[in-house]
Amino acid sequence: MSVGVEHYVLLSLALFCIGLFGVLTRRNALMFLMSVELMLNAANINLIAFAFYHGNLTGQVFALFTMALAAAEVAVGLGIILVLYRNFRDVDVTVPSEMRW
Amino acid sequence: MTQGPQLRLGKTMVPGVLAVVLFAMMGLITLNTGFGAMTGFPDGTAITSEIGYAMFDYTALQSTEGNLGATEPFLISFLLIAIVLDAALDASLVLAKREEEGEPVTALSSTPDSTDAASGSDSVTGGPGNEPAATDGGEDQ
Amino acid sequence: METAFELAPAIVLLPLAAFVVALLFGEYMPKKGAFAGIVATAASFLLSLYVLAAVASGGEFQETYFTWAAGDALSETGETTIEFTFGILLDPLSALMLVIVTLIAFLVHVFSLGYMNDEGETGLRRYYAELGLFTFSMLGFVVADNLLMAFMFFELVGLCSYLLIGFWFRTESAPSAAKKAFLVTRFGDYFFLLGVVAIGATFGTLAFQGDGSFVAEASSAIDANETLFGFDAETWVTITGLLVLGGVIGKSAQFPLHTWLPDAMEGPTTVSALIHAATMVAAGVYLVARMFGYYALSPTSLAIIAFIGGFTALFAATMGVVKDDIKQVLAYSTISQYGYMMLGLGVGGYVAGVFHLMNHAFFKALLFLGAGAVIVLMHHEQDMWKMGGLKDKAPVTYYTFLAGALALAGIIPFSGFWSKDEILFDAIILGLEEPIFLAAYAMGLLAVFFTGFYTFRMVFLTFHGEPRSDAARDPHPIGWNIKFPLVTLGVLALVAGVANLAPVGKLTGLEITYLEFWLDGQYGGYADLTYSEYGDTVPFETTYIAGSETITLLIAAGLGLGLAVGGAVFAMVLYNVPEPVPHTENLGSARTVLRSNYYQDEYQVWLAEKFTLPLARTADRFDQSVIDGVVNGVSSVSLFGSSRMQRLQTGVVTNYAALIIAGFIALLLVLGVLGGWFV
Numbered sequence: 001m002s003v004g005v006e007h008y009v010l011l012s013l014a015l016f017c018i019g020l021f022g023v024l025t026r027r028n029a030l031m032f033l034m035s036v037e038l039m040l041n042a043a044n045i046n047l048i049a050f051a052f053y054h055g056n057l058t059g060q061v062f063a064l065f066t067m068a069l070a071a072a073e074v075a076v077g078l079g080i081i082l083v084l085y086r087n088f089r090d091v092d093v094t095v096p097s098e099m100r101w
Numbered sequence: 102m103t104q105g106p107q108l109r110l111g112k113t114m115v116p117g118v119l120a121v122v123l124f125a126m127m128g129l130i131t132l133n134t135g136f137g138a139m140t141g142f143p144d145g146t147a148i149t150s151e152i153g154y155a156m157f158d159y160t161a162l163q164s165t166e167g168n169l170g171a172t173e174p175f176l177i178s179f180l181l182i183a184i185v186l187d188a189a190l191d192a193s194l195v196l197a198k199r200e201e202e203g204e205p206v207t208a209l210s211s212t213p214d215s216t217d218a219a220s221g222s223d224s225v226t227g228g229p230g231n232e233p234a235a236t237d238g239g240e241d242q
Numbered sequence: 243m244e245t246a247f248e249l250a251p252a253i254v255l256l257p258l259a260a261f262v263v264a265l266l267f268g269e270y271m272p273k274k275g276a277f278a279g280i281v282a283t284a285a286s287f288l289l290s291l292y293v294l295a296a297v298a299s300g301g302e303f304q305e306t307y308f309t310w311a312a313g314d315a316l317s318e319t320g321e322t323t324i325e326f327t328f329g330i331l332l333d334p335l336s337a338l339m340l341v342i343v344t345l346i347a348f349l350v351h352v353f354s355l356g357y358m359n360d361e362g363e364t365g366l367r368r369y370y371a372e373l374g375l376f377t378f379s380m381l382g383f384v385v386a387d388n389l390l391m392a393f394m395f396f397e398l399v400g401l402c403s404y405l406l407i408g409f410w411f412r413t414e415s416a417p418s419a420a421k422k423a424f425l426v427t428r429f430g431d432y433f434f435l436l437g438v439v440a441i442g443a444t445f446g447t448l449a450f451q452g453d454g455s456f457v458a459e460a461s462s463a464i465d466a467n468e469t470l471f472g473f474d475a476e477t478w479v480t481i482t483g484l485l486v487l488g489g490v491i492g493k494s495a496q497f498p499l500h501t502w503l504p505d506a507m508e509g510p511t512t513v514s515a516l517i518h519a520a521t522m523v524a525a526g527v528y529l530v531a532r533m534f535g536y537y538a539l540s541p542t543s544l545a546i547i548a549f550i551g552g553f554t555a556l557f558a559a560t561m562g563v564v565k566d567d568i569k570q571v572l573a574y575s576t577i578s579q580y581g582y583m584m585l586g587l588g589v590g591g592y593v594a595g596v597f598h599l600m601n602h603a604f605f606k607a608l609l610f611l612g613a614g615a616v617i618v619l620m621h622h623e624q625d626m627w628k629m630g631g632l633k634d635k636a637p638v639t640y641y642t643f644l645a646g647a648l649a650l651a652g653i654i655p656f657s658g659f660w661s662k663d664e665i666l667f668d669a670i671i672l673g674l675e676e677p678i679f680l681a682a683y684a685m686g687l688l689a690v691f692f693t694g695f696y697t698f699r700m701v702f703l704t705f706h707g708e709p710r711s712d713a714a715r716d717p718h719p720i721g722w723n724i725k726f727p728l729v730t731l732g733v734l735a736l737v738a739g740v741a742n743l744a745p746v747g748k749l750t751g752l753e754i755t756y757l758e759f760w761l762d763g764q765y766g767g768y769a770d771l772t773y774s775e776y777g778d779t780v781p782f783e784t785t786y787i788a789g790s791e792t793i794t795l796l797i798a799a800g801l802g803l804g805l806a807v808g809g810a811v812f813a814m815v816l817y818n819v820p821e822p823v824p825h826t827e828n829l830g831s832a833r834t835v836l837r838s839n840y841y842q843d844e845y846q847v848w849l850a851e852k853f854t855l856p857l858a859r860t861a862d863r864f865d866q867s868v869i870d871g872v873v874n875g876v877s878s879v880s881l882f883g884s885s886r887m888q889r890l891q892t893g894v895v896t897n898y899a900a901l902i903i904a905g906f907i908a909l910l911l912v913l914g915v916l917g918g919w920f921v
Contacts, residue, residue, distance in 0.1 A: 005136045010128060017124035024116035024900050032896075055140035055168035057148070061155050061175050068182045072189030079196025086199070097893030116900040123907055130910075130919050 008049030015042035029081045029091040033074060040070040143167045246289075246296035247303040250330055253289045253340060254381040256282040257347070261374030268367030273359055275370035279351045283377060287344035294337045300766040303332040304387055304451055318470045319459055321446025331387035331451055334760050334767045335596065339384045339528055342603045343521050347377045349607070349727035350516040356723035357512050357614050361622075369409060373516070376402035380521050384528065389448040389456070389486075392529060393431075393438050396489065399522050400427045406517060407509040419505035426502040426846075430492020437485030444470050444478065450532055451768050457535040458770065461779070464539055480540040486533070487547065494526030494580045497554045501843050503577055507569040511614035514569060519576055519606035527583045527599055534592055535770065538779035545678065548588025548669070552682035552689075555581030557840070559692035563699070564826045564836045567624045568613045571700045575650060576606055578689055582665055585686050589679060590780040591668030592773050593758045597742050598661035600757075604738055605649035605658055608731035612643035615724050616704055619717035626700065627824070631709040635717050638725045640705050642732035647701045649735040651694040652806045657739035659803065662690065664744050667798045671784040690802055694809025702817035745795050 015038060022035025044063045051059025081091060088096050142148060143166040154162045155172040156179055163170055260282035264275025271277065296303075306329035315324040351373065358366055379402055383395035401424075408420030442448050445459040452458070463475040470478040490496070495503040506518050517523075530537060530547065537543050555578045562574035579602050586595035617624055619636055633640040649658035666686055673680035709715040742757035759765065763772035786794040816825050826833050835841070890901070914920050 003139075005139055006131050006134070009131050013124060013127050013131065017120045017127075020123065020903065021117045021120040024120055024896055024903070025114050027113065027896075052141060053136070053139050055142060057151055057155055057169060057172040060148070061152055061172065064152070064156075065175070065178055065182055068186060072186050075189045075193040076196070079193035082197050093896060094894045100891040100893035116896065119900055119903045119907065123903060126907065126910055126914070130914060133919060 005049055005053045008045060008052075012042045012046040012049065015039075015045065027092050027094055029084060029093050032093055033077050033081070036077075037070060037074065040066060040073075140168065143169070246292045247301065247305075247332060249289055250293055250303065250332055250385065251307065253286045253293070253344065254330075254378060254385060256286050256289075257374045257377035257381065259374075261371050261378060264367055264371040264374055268370060273355060274366035275374075276351060276355055276359060276366070279370045279374050279377075280348065280355075282374065283344055283348040283351055286377070286381065287341070287348050290337070290340040290344045293332055294341050297332060297334055297337045297766045298760075301332075302767050303330070304768075305329055306387070315443075315446065317442070317446030318444045319446060319463055319468065321459075324442060324446050324448075326390055326448075327388060328391055329387040330385040332385065333451070333771050334763065334765070335528075335531060335771065336384050338596070338600065338760070339524075340381065342600055343377070343380050343384060346520045346603060346607045347373075347380075347516060349611070349730060350512050352723055353515070353611050353614065353727045354510075354512045356721050357618060358510060360721060360723070361618065363510075365409070369406075369510070372402055372405045372409070373513075376406065376517065376522075380525065383525055387450055389438050389441060389450065389533075392532070393434060393489075396434065396493065396525060396529075397431060399525060400424060400431065400493070403427070403506070403517050403522055406513040407506045409509055409513065413508075415505075416508040419502075419508040423502040423506050426499050427492040430488045430490070430499050432488070433485045434489025434492075437482050437488070440482045440485060444482065451771055455770070457533070457539075460536060460539055476540055479536065480542045483533075483537050483540055483543040484546065486529070487543065490526035490529055491550065492526070493529075494523050494584070495577045496526075496550050496581060496584060497557055498842070498846075500554065500558065500577045501839070501846055504570055504573040504839070507567070507573050511569065511610060511617055514573075515607045515610035515614065518573065519610045520603035523576060523580055524599055524603060527580060527587070527595065530584070530587050531592065531596055531599070534587065534776050535779060537587075538590070538776050538781075541781045544588050544590065544780070544782070546588070548585050548679060548682045551581045551584025551586070551588055552669075552685035553581070554578065555585060555689040556685040556692070557581075559689040559696065561836050561839055562696040563692055564829070564833050565696075566626055568616060568626050568629075568700060568704060569610075569624055571626075571696055572606070572609055572613055575609075575693070575696070578693060579606065579650070581689070582662060582686060585669060585682055586665035588682070589665075589669045589672045590777070590782050590784075591665055592776050593742065593755075593761050594661060594664035594668050596761060597757050598658075598665055600741070601649065601657040601661045601735075601738050604731055605646045605656075605735040608642060608646035608728065608735050609650065611724075611727055611731065612639055612646060615639045615720055615728060616643075618720050618724065620711075620713045621718050623711070623713050626703040628711040629704045629709075629714050630707040630711075631705070631714055632717065633705040636720065638728060639720070642728040643705070644701060645732040645735045647697045651697045651810055652690060652802060653694075653810065654803060655736075655739060657735055657737070659806075660739040660743060660745070663799050663802050664742070666690075666802050667744075667795060668784075670798050671786060671794060672782050674787065675783050675785045687801060687805065691805040691809040694806040695813045696809075698810040698813035699817050702813060703822060706818050707822055708820045745799055748791060748795055 019035045019038030019042060022038065023032060026032050026035060044066055047059040047063040047066070049059075051057060051063075084096065085091050143164075146164055146166060146169060150162075151164060151169055151172070154160070156175045158174040158176040160174070163172065257279070260275070260278040263278040264271075268275035268278075306327045308328040310326055310328065312323065312325040314322060316322060317324065351370075354369070354373070358369060363369070376399065379395050379398035383392055383399060386392040386395060404420045404424040407423050408417045410416045411420075438448065441456050445456040445463075447454050447456050447459060449455040450457070460475070460479050463470060464479065466475075468475050473481065492499040503518060503523070507514055509517075537547065558574045558577035558581060562571050562578065565571045565574065579598070583595045583598050583602070586598055615636070616629065616632065616639065619632060619639065620629060623629070645656065649656040652659045652662040666683065669679060669683040669686060673683045740754075740756075742755050744755050744758070746752070747754045753759075758773060761773045763769060763774075769775065787797055788794075816822070829836075838844070
């Protein structure tokens, strides 16, 4: 059977949901960040797939940009984790619960 | 003897059900959507160079085969991304700076000595001599 | 004389201006606002005389100045609209009352210069302002052309009475008395309001005069044998009349709502003279006179008025006999005399009642002002047993007070005799035809004896004999501002009887009953508000002793005069001695009952504690628990819900992410089902 776009979409969906699973269940902040990266990559796959679907390169160029953004976001995220550790002595994301009522 | 990291199982996995549910739902939606056939890229086109032409607004050089001509120009985005990356780098450096005994300590320092701290961070910003990185707005030593 | 009528609103508004001036600028004025009041009341008095002359030369006036609400309302008699207006009605009765009220207000203002200013009282700005407000309200009440406006000014007058009784509010008794006065009269006014609403709902109009008045509507309803609210027309007229009478009983201090008037003596004596002798308590009787055409339609209400009046006259006169405070004697005397007026009106003696109202205003104000002079003389001592021998030290006060006392007791030829005699005459000629009224007549007659007795007891204890205290031996001097009003009123107490010398007129055949002609509209006035019109409406037949008017006249006058003189002589025998003793102590337990005012105060307090208080408590509990409970319950739902919702915000980032995803899933579900994505 030919590989239709829905296979790619399912693939990106699976990746996204795995990343989401990680975001929801992982307690280590670094693993949390990695899951977020997974979700970003899932989006990238989707972009590429649809670029091929439309015969248009917009999706591929856009995917390059999202990769760059992901890198920037990880840089800042790691900085935040460092500060988090400094303040709470633990990289467990469930420990800081100050932002509430 | 250290133990490797253990995967936490049990009640903490409960929110993960949501992810599974989402996958199921979206999968069902995707399968019910009638996508058409894939329009591929025309044979013989150099994808990379086409990406480059599109990114830098070289519309004259773009190939006119198929839908390749309809690729949008991304020059502005490129420039913006450059700025964003730069900003992100600076932000991460600021966040990573440590304060010890009242003296700011940056991430690349090896000793907590104030004068050496300056030289450690200069490799990026290239500031003169024994000054700390100017990223914090000029804090006194 | 149109200009008199056009200027008539100024009569009412000038004292209001004095009120504002005294309130705002009183501190800076030399007499703290007295001159504003004096000028305003003098001007109002002159304008009232002008209006009186205008009515006398054949005029009458009714004008609506302001309609403050008008709308559709279906009344029982078929009127489809109702209007609430402010307007004035100037006819013989109101013109006469205007003159009386403004004259006494003016004299009281002048007297206050001596009683309050010269005695160094403080808070006078408030005093003169409140006097001005009171005068405005009373005058507004007098000229009111519809029942609702009359009610509003009735209430306003009650407010001013409260303010003025409680003038010395830093004492303990004065504010308490003020509250009592306000509450008791308010209780009566509640029935008055019900009456006003009932009349408005029944007849669709509240005007006193004219073809569109409720009197005319009621009359035609009775003639047509209509059924109003399920009652026969006459019964309904009786019921509504009695409801309005509730307010009259409260305001004119008739039994059972008389208990506030003796306590109202806590206010300054000038206030007692103005309000609680001559004007405010007259408001109730004036209202009955104003609405007399309405009351005349129902013999039952007239009978009730007569009985209440006669009973109150006797009841209060017996209590006045044992009082030691000069102002208390006068207070009970006021209650008793208003009983006479109600008796007079109830037996159909419209002219007699109004005549007594006029005379009583003069002589009672005179007596109160005289008592005020005595209080100033006695360095503010009010117990008669500490007085004595003042007649040599203060002749002006003595002679004017004596004139007032003779008028009150009803000794010929002073004014009180003529009016009281006419009331008793009207009562007996009706009583002979309808024996039930003889009881009211008998009570009124017996009260004459007591009136004579307590009046002269008061005079002899205060002025005759040897001085019984240092204050009496060395009285404080009084100035012209006290003597001038006393002399004016003294002269009036002597000559005011000339207005309606009915017995003389009947015996000699001369036409000298001027007041009767005045109220009969022979000089001017509206045809439906005249004495003869009322006489036609009143369903009573009268008859004479042995068929002769002259004999009846002489017997009635003789009885009245004889009893009055008898009471005076009795008092003279007992008290006109150098060293009088409290003879009333010989009455024993009767005296205790009388001094305790027949325990009426205790009875009313008991009623309040047994019925009103538990009712109020239940209402309060209902309000707190049910009504506040519902409101609090509504808010507690919100509070509870919000406190639960708060738990959602745990501060843990992964929880927030989970919530976002959950919401997203829900949204997708909804959109998918609606959009047919899952089909």
